Amino acid sequence: MPHPHRKNLLTSVQMARFVATGSFRMDAVVPDDMNQQAIDVLKAGIPGVPYGTPLSEAFVDTEFVQRLVELPEVAGAIHSLVGPEPLVDHHAVHIRKANDGEAQDLHGDAIIDVRPDAFDVQLMYYPQDVTLEMGGTLSVPGSHLRRTNETDTGRYQNLLGQTRLVCPAGTVVFLHHGIWHGGRRNDSDIDRYMFKIRFNPTVRQVRLWNLDDLYDEEVARELDQTFPWYENATGRLEKYNRIKLWQALTGDDTYDPEYWVTRVSNRPQRVVAQRSQNPHAKKEIA
Incomplete structure (x- = not known):
């Protein structure tokens, strides 16, 4: 695939928002003619692609x-x-049939994943207007760096701050593979369609976006977001984890505006021995 034009890359503020929330949304980015064609294409099914096929060859x-x-x-x-x-x-093509009373459990799309410096991304494309009644994808902002194993979160219901997708036709959402999410039941009279692709990186995910605003103050504000479901104490771990991820993405391990990482990484190696325990110290002459 050709290298995208600089103007179409994400900004640093947008990347910081993704690191903080676990998602990036592009409303109505797909043109209407494609959206009108999409339903028939998705109904017919998309041929399978072997795992690990380069994107330029896959479709x-x-x-x-x-x-x-x-x-x-x-x-x-x-x-x-x-x-x-x-x-x-x-x-995969996901079709939620009209008046389908079943919803997915809340889940992340991965086993416990401890990679601190890499992540997969899922593209989700919605070719129709999605109303609240149609049961758009529910997600929990800021949950992507909380280490869980697939459906471990399935027993959780109605977390403060969770969102249910309502969007215009042609919307594309990118999700960090670890974000907690699940398709909701469709209480409308219209079948709901969604197409997703999961991407694995093949390069270090370092400074791949438009860096013009890398030092914009809004970057720090995005990374410092707090979400309603966070516990007062444990929620601080989310800020720690996102700062570590931002350090990896920027290649700058000194970035730490609120010192969340610095405090717990401070392990001095310099040893100052007492003179009495130093065999090379000069002996005092009486």
């Missing part, structure tokens, strides 16, 4: 998906988050 026989990932804004977001030529982990 050469599926014109619609190829057009989707090559849209300038979409391609720019993919490059900013996972870099050039990511691999396709898997893809």
